[in-house]
Amino acid sequence: AIPSLKNSTAPSTPAPTPAPPPPASPYKSSELPMVYLNKGQFYPITLQGVDSSACLTATKVKTVVMAVFENDKSPEMQLRFWNHWHARQPTVKQRVIDIADYKEVFSGISNIEEVAFNALSFVWNPSEEAKVYIGINSLSTDFSSQKGVKGLPLNLQIDTYDFSSGTNQLIHRAACQIKIFCDKGAERKMRDEERKRSKRRGKNSNDSLVSSSMGSDCTFFQTLDDHVTQPVLFIPETHLSSLQRMRFSFSRSSMKRLYPDRDQNSSPPSKQARKEDPQRxxxxxxxxxxxxxxxxxxxxxxxxxxxxxxxxxxxxxxxxxxxxxxxxxxxxxxxxxxxxxxxxxxxxxxxxxxxxxxxxxxxxxxxxx
Amino acid sequence: AIPSLKNSTAPSTPAPTPAPPPPASPYKSSELPMVYLNKGQFYPITLQGVDSSACLTATKVKTVVMAVFENDKSPEMQLRFWNHWHARQPTVKQRVIDIADYKEVFSGISNIEEVAFNALSFVWNPSEEAKVYIGINSLSTDFSSQKGVKGLPLNLQIDTYDFSSGTNQLIHRAACQIKIFCDKGAERKMRDEERKRSKRRGKNSNDSLVSSSMGSDCTFFQTLDDHVTQPVLFIPETHLSSLQRMRFSFSRSSMKRLYPDRDQNSSPPSKQARKEDPQRxxxxxxxxxxxxxxxxxxxxxxxxxxxxxxxxxxxxxxxxxxxxxxxxxxxxxxxxxxxxxxxxxxxxxxxxxxxxxxxxxxxxxxxxx
DNA sequence: TTGGAAACCGGTTTTCAC
DNA sequence: GTGAAAACCGGTTTCCAA
The missing domain is CATH 3.10.20 (Ubiquitin-like (UB roll))
Structure with missing residues (x-):
């Protein structure tokens, strides 16, 4: 059984939350479900529309799948992380997120676009189930050259826009946390956690052995009510000219975030004032x-x-x-x-x-x- | 008790070897004793002349202490390692090897010179014991940005030249292997090795518990018969101009192997040496x-x-x-x-x-x- | 021979005794 | 609080059974 994460877009009516959440507050990444992945490996994501009023009217939706940092990180910091990663890739073409382009695995989607290095979009019909295979090409440890430290989780965020009406409105947003490991590191991480859990159980003499018999093979994305926060897209400067030629469908606001002023320096994130690469x-x-x-x-x-x-x-x-x-x-x-x-x-x-x-x-x- | 490595220069007559070794073959680093050190920490090295004929005549000797790579590595590779390290240091002034410059710890030495970033020299009288405190500022893991891999050992090599006669001949060479760790990593490494050793002992039911009760607090450098191999000295290019002004004596050595010339005599460290050899x-x-x-x-x-x-x-x-x-x-x-x-x-x-x-x-x- | 699991490695973080 | 030891972390290597 291949470890798979499946996503249920709009699993219920738009307001299933028991209490009204603060409408504009950014969601907390720490509350999202966490999934472990291996770098460069494709995982299936299943999309299905349900009885949401917005979905009922839409016959075509555009879904954007993005790998972004936890939203407590400023856009400047996010771009610094991405640039750090990109500068160390074997080729400048290397993207953060890929979609498997084998014909046989395309299922009900069309118009695939590489919106940014860390985002891609496609169009599908929410009345039918769609399935895509997504792979991530960055390690969670790639965003720092420090050795021996925990990797940074990413958010795998899925935004869906009404593509049948002229409004192109954001009608659904969901996300989960992902941590990307080397080789078969995801499996080891799950093993180690299970081992630690069982050791702790044995110590507590709490025999709730039915509770976590096995990590479920399928993780549901969590629906977000925050439709305001703009995801930070990453396009390396070396690719700017070619991208300027492309028409892509995002607003100025997200464009602005792409190109923050770099000259005003922000404080280094790590207390260690080690200089990055003071090269000639x-x-x-x-x-x-x-x-x-x-x-x-x-x-x-x-x-x-x-x-x-x-x-x-x-x-x-x-x-x-x-x-x-x-x-x-x-x-x-x-x-x-x-x-x-x-x-x-x-x-x-x-x-x-x-x-x-x-x-x-x-x-x-x-x-x- | 501070972990200390002490060096006994010329512990016996120049020919203690039972069989005549191949005279020009480079010594094997793997056969040298290994010492674990912590980065930036000073360790005492004790020098003492003994009844060697060369030493008897010399009242002043010049000793060069160097951190070099295992000599199976080519000079090009060694310099690449050093440049990799140097480019990631917080300051371009950072040296590989330092000598404690507290007045009170100077003992019988004079004329300290920073011959290269990875070498320093001083003059002493072999009829009296000398003691210096040496610290290394590079980690064994600093020579690669790869994570999770073993660090590279260095050789701590000590060359001693006759400084009283006009010949400035190399009269003694000794070395040991060192591995440099972070924080208190040297102590942990020794603990882990001891633990593993005792576990293996328990399995073998071999109760030779007297054999290795404790790692000796003092490591003796091994005398080398190879007086031919030239150590690779490292001087960053950014420092060349200022060093040229200082009329440096040792800089040609790294190129010696690459472009052997007829000038085979082991050139002693003389202040007014030849012209600087730039990078070939x-x-x-x-x-x-x-x-x-x-x-x-x-x-x-x-x-x-x-x-x-x-x-x-x-x-x-x-x-x-x-x-x-x-x-x-x-x-x-x-x-x-x-x-x-x-x-x-x-x-x-x-x-x-x-x-x-x-x-x-x-x-x-x-x-x- | 291979692929899955455990061990290794050492920088970093946490824990714990004093 | 402080210093020593153990645990954590995850990329890498080794080991081992099918």
Missing amino acids: VLLYVRTGAEEVFDALMLSTPTLSGLQEAISEKYGMQKDTIGKIYKKCKRGIFVNMDDNIIEHYTNQSAFLIEMSEVVSGQIQVTLVEV | VLLYVRTGAEEVFDALMLSTPTLSGLQEAISEKYGMQKDTIGKIYKKCKRGIFVNMDDNIIEHYTNQSAFLIEMSEVVSGQIQVTLVEV
């Missing part, structure tokens, strides 16, 4: 008149180091260099600062533009290419 | 017509050195080589310069394209493969 920084620049790039190796990965390298390469006094801007592929201008230089410019290629805005002061713009 | 750069090139790569060894890791190597390999006058470009995998062209050559081409493979753009001027393009 090398960048390639060319003027508009040239066709070939020059290499700038920075003595230090700082604004000052960049000024020094530019002044040396182009034979200027260092102090004649005024402000340095970075023009991103997206078109926006950013004040160059130490963090961008250290973390986001190594091995990048730029067009360099210099103009004397004030007498004796050269303004430099590095245009990302 | 080797790259592989082939023309479109060939199927096999040629190796270009650069005399200096500079544009000029590259021109020289190309001209020699392809039988041209050096001054006929004009501009050299590098075409990156991404497709962009870069003006080749010293920094790229020194830091980003070693062991890389290229297609080489040459074309005579101007009469008597060959333009070279190295296409990254």
Whole structure:
């Protein structure tokens, strides 16, 4: 029996909760059911519509399956985690979440789209059961290079939108917690927990041996009433241009979350102030008149180091260099600062533009290419 | 009782070995005694000269204490390990090996020098006992970012040179293996080993309980007969310029094995030694017509050195080589310069394209493969 | 030969005695 | 509270039976 997690979309009427919950409060991840998975392994998720008023009218719905962090983590932190993971993958194409694309396992779904690296969507008819096979390609321990520590759980969140009406309204949201292990680590984790549980039972002489005879082979997602919190989608910067060409159906609000300002630093999450990877920084620049790039190796990965390298390469006094801007592929201008230089410019290629805005002061713009 | 490792320099006459060992064969690290240490903790090493003929004549000796990898690892690999470690340190100043600089613990030594990041030296009189406190700042697990794997042992090697005569000859070499742990990991490792040993004893019903009552508090370094193998010293590239100013004596040693020269005499540590040997750069090139790569060894890791190597390999006058470009995998062209050559081409493979753009001027393009 | 379970490994966290 | 020991954690390796 393959460990399977099945999801029952809209298992009952929209208001089964006994007491009215605070409507806008983000849900607590810790209250969600937890499932252990193995990295890269496909698990079936079953979707079925039920007697919800919204579902009755909808003949077509769009469901988005996402792997996101526990929602007590800020978007900035979530993106930092994803970037940490992405930078260590064997290929830049590696996605967080995959759907098995074997023809025989498609069941009642269509229009599969890779919305983000950690999200994919498809369309189905809630009057018929649908089944998809989902795999996760990140380990829960991949978000930190620290050794010997607990992995980070993710939320597997499933949002469903009314796709038959023109409104495209979010009509259902459900989630569960997942922890992703190496090899057959999920099975070992369950074994170890069972072992510990039985040891504790033996000590307590509590013979409730019928209660947990076996972990159920099927986990139900928990329906969420919080339809407000926006999930944080992850798209690596290297893929931005291709994605800009894609039309995808999400609102500005989620777009905003994708690209927070990175220059304002947030406090490191771990008390351990170990620097990430203080590597050498090398960048390639060319003027508009040239066709070939020059290499700038920075003595230090700082604004000052960049000024020094530019002044040396182009034979200027260092102090004649005024402000340095970075023009991103997206078109926006950013004040160059130490963090961008250290973390986001190594091995990048730029067009360099210099103009004397004030007498004796050269303004430099590095245009990302 | 602080776990201490004490070293007895030259514990007997120079030829205590029963059978003549192969003189030039590198010693086996696996046969050296193993000691467990905690990172950043100081351990005493005691040095004492004995009735060796060489020692009798020497009133001053220079001893070099080094942390090096097991000598089955190539110099390239050793430097890669050290760079991996160094790039992840909180500060670029962090050294591998430190000596306690409290005045009160100095005992009979003088002229302390930080020969390399993983080596330091001092002078002492072998007719009196000397004692130094040594600490190691790298974990055995720091040389890989893989989780859950065994750490790499290091060799703590102690070379002693005759410093009273003018010859500065290597008169004694000793080493032991060390494994460096976090926090109190060394003690735990010893506990675990003792536990496992006692469990195995219980199973074998072999009651030799007197044999290993306690791990001895003092470990003797093993004297080595291999006085030929050169230890690999580590100096980060970011420190080269400042070190050049210091007129360093040992830096050439790491390259000794790679490019053996006729200068076979074991060069003693002299303050006014030869010129600094920069990092050697080797790259592989082939023309479109060939199927096999040629190796270009650069005399200096500079544009000029590259021109020289190309001209020699392809039988041209050096001054006929004009501009050299590098075409990156991404497709962009870069003006080749010293920094790229020194830091980003070693062991890389290229297609080489040459074309005579101007009469008597060959333009070279190295296409990254 | 393989695949499933247990052991290994060592950084980290928790526990516990003083 | 403090220091030592044990437990936790999960990637990795070894072991062992079918």
